[in-house]
Amino acid sequence: VTLTIRPAGPQDAAAVAAIHNAGIDSGLATFETRPRTADETAARITATCPPYGFLVAEAGGAVVGWAATYPYSQREAYAGVAEFSIYLAAEARGRGHGHRLLAELLEAAEDAGLHKVTSRLFATNAASRRLCAAVGFREVGVHLRHARLHGTWRDVVVVERLLGAAAADLPSDDERI
Numbered sequence: 001v002t003l004t005i006r007p008a009g010p011q012d013a014a015a016v017a018a019i020h021n022a023g024i025d026s027g028l029a030t031f032e033t034r035p036r037t038a039d040e041t042a043a044r045i046t047a048t049c050p051p052y053g054f055l056v057a058e059a060g061g062a063v064v065g066w067a068a069t070y071p072y073s074q075r076e077a078y079a080g081v082a083e084f085s086i087y088l089a090a091e092a093r094g095r096g097h098g099h100r101l102l103a104e105l106l107e108a109a110e111d112a113g114l115h116k117v118t119s120r121l122f123a124t125n126a127a128s129r130r131l132c133a134a135v136g137f138r139e140v141g142v143h144l145r146h147a148r149l150h151g152t153w154r155d156v157v158v159v160e161r162l163l164g165a166a167a168a169d170l171p172s173d174d175e176r177i
């Protein structure tokens, strides 16, 4: 099946929300517990504008995944830093679709002039950690007991990927203080 990756539009909102809600319900991917409606998802898609992006992956005429960047902080110094999320429909996972989608999201982020993309992954989310490593993220460290999900403390791994000029001549682990 050919995978098409393209910018999301409001007409994708129901599919995007359904995939997001399945990820929320799983309890494996995010601290979020409130399901998203199609309407608020449409509003989020419409409100996303450069330098941020909202992409969907389409296979066989159906949306099977989405990925988005959004502001990391309101502080001006951090205007070039974005956070990201990525969710694939369960039946579409493990086939390289996440890799393609996230790689394209990063390319778009770099083209838009962002200098860093970051996220926090549940330490137990092996697929997400492997995916991030595969597209060049480094694991910065672990926030212990960063929040509770359904009453249980969860550790999260902070990941980052530098882009554009910020990615050039990075000091090695040994050279950093």
Ligand SMILES: CC(C)(COP(=O)(O)OP(=O)(O)OC[C@H]1O[C@@H](n2cnc3c(N)ncnc32)[C@H](O)[C@@H]1OP(=O)(O)O)[C@@H](O)C(=O)NCCC(=O)NCCS
Pocket (backbone or CB within 6 Å): 023, 028, 029, 030, 085, 086, 087, 088, 089, 092, 093, 094, 095, 096, 097, 098, 099, 100, 119, 120, 121, 122, 125, 126, 127, 128, 130, 131, 134
């Ligand atoms: C995390 C997710 C986006 C990965 O997308 P995917 O299409 O399944 O992943 P891919 O097939 O592109 O594989 C990417 C890498 O992860 C590895 N991987 C995939 N599924 C895995 C699993 N269940 N366990 C361990 N590694 C896994 C692949 O082997 C590949 O690594 P490699 O390049 O080193 O071989 C997807 O599984 C998903 O939507 N999960 C639920 C939601 C979620 O956790 N989102 C992330 C929240 S931060």
